[in-house]
Amino acid sequence: MSDGFSLSGVFPASLTMFDEAGRLDQPATHRHLASLVDAGAHGLVVAGTSGEFVAMAPDEKVRLVATAVAAADGRVPVVAGTGTASTAESVELTRAAAAEGAAAVLVILPYYMRPHREEVLAHIRAVGAASPVPVLLYNNPANSGTTELDAVDVGMLYREGVIHGVKSTFPTVHQVPEVIDETGPDFAVFYGGFMAPLSGLAEGAHGWISGVLNVALAEALALYDAVRAGDLAAARRWAAAIRQYRYLYTRRPLGQVGDLALYRTMLELRGEHGGHCRLPLLPLTPEQRARLERIMTENPALRGIAVSGAPPR
Known part of the structure; x- marks a missing residue:
């Protein structure tokens, strides 16, 4: 365990900006990451799921980390996603990310080959x-398609000095307090989904990492502050505002669309740069984009709090 290690707060799982041809757009990525820091993000996570790490070559990931460190400019820590299906490649990327200035790394469960528990631990x-x-475990069994590590496993790895935090990405939040029970105050527990951030933070998570924070950062910061202040009424109002973003994905008012395409288009409709996903992920169709614009016009919560100045009541 690194002495003095501490991470907490709202960390966007940042989008990686690609151009229309699918090339890594470092200037646009730098601008987006810097804008998140300018808006108050407590840290940045790059080369995670929302950063499309599975579609990136190792050298691109290293360049992305360098871009993020430059954009953060010492103001906030950068956490780099370095986990892959290969242990050797994960080690190499982890060392490279550290050399570029990453404060910590986020290591996904080894995926696709479905390694059993002992292989995952190894x-x-x-x-x-x-x-x-420091290493944060990215405990996301649904996406990695492999064995989850439960709270006891996480506690064991913590006591061994292997990991220093976790991004807990499950459909439920009971894992958050269970991990807290098995670890110590110097272990960073991040809620990692977008279904129940208030529950995760209220259960004791030290922070929140999610792709939705690319577009709902101000609301998330207000939610985090309300929970820390013990203001449940305000926290509930901010959580209700954030749910409007979730509904765009879970209730499918636009039909079948990806969450990253939604975030990118929302940024564009707000006058910011959204970039492109890499294939096979598709952008919104013109019809879906027009429908999203109408929904955002009709729902003030989706235009960002800069418009309304306060959470919906």
Whole structure:
């Protein structure tokens, strides 16, 4: 465990900006990341799921980390996603990210080959042993398609000095307090979904990491502050505002659309740069874009609090 290690707060799982041809657009990515920091993000997560790490080559990930560190400019920590299906590649990326200035790394469960529990533990231990910076476990079994590590496993890895935090991405939030029970005050527990951030933070999570924070950062910061202040009424109002973003994905008013395409188009409709996803992820159709614009016009919560100045009541 690194002495003095501490991460907490609202960390956007940042979009990676690609151009129309699918090339990594470092200037646009720099601008987006800097804008998140300017808006008050407590830290940045890059090369995560929302950053489309699975569609990126190793050298692109290293360039992305360098871009993020430059955009943060020492104001907030950068957490780099360095986990892959390969232990050797994960170790190499972790060392490279640390060399570029990442404050910590986020290591996904090894995916696709469906390694069993002991293989997953061996992978995380190997990366942790080789990492020059603190390691956060990205416990996301649904996306990785492999064995989850439960709270007891996480506590064991913490006591071994292998990991220093976790992004807990499950449909439920009971894992958050269970992990807190198994670890210590110097272990960073981040709620990692977008279904129940108020519940996750109220259960004791030290922060929130999610892709929706690319477009709902101000609301998330207000939610985080309300929970820390013990103002449940305000926290509920901010959580209600954030749910409007979730409904665009879960209730499908636009039909079948990806969450990243939604975020990118929302940024564009607000006059910001949204960039492109890499294939096979598709952008919104012109019809879907027009429908989203109408929904945003009709729903003040989706235009951002800069318009309304206060959460809906």
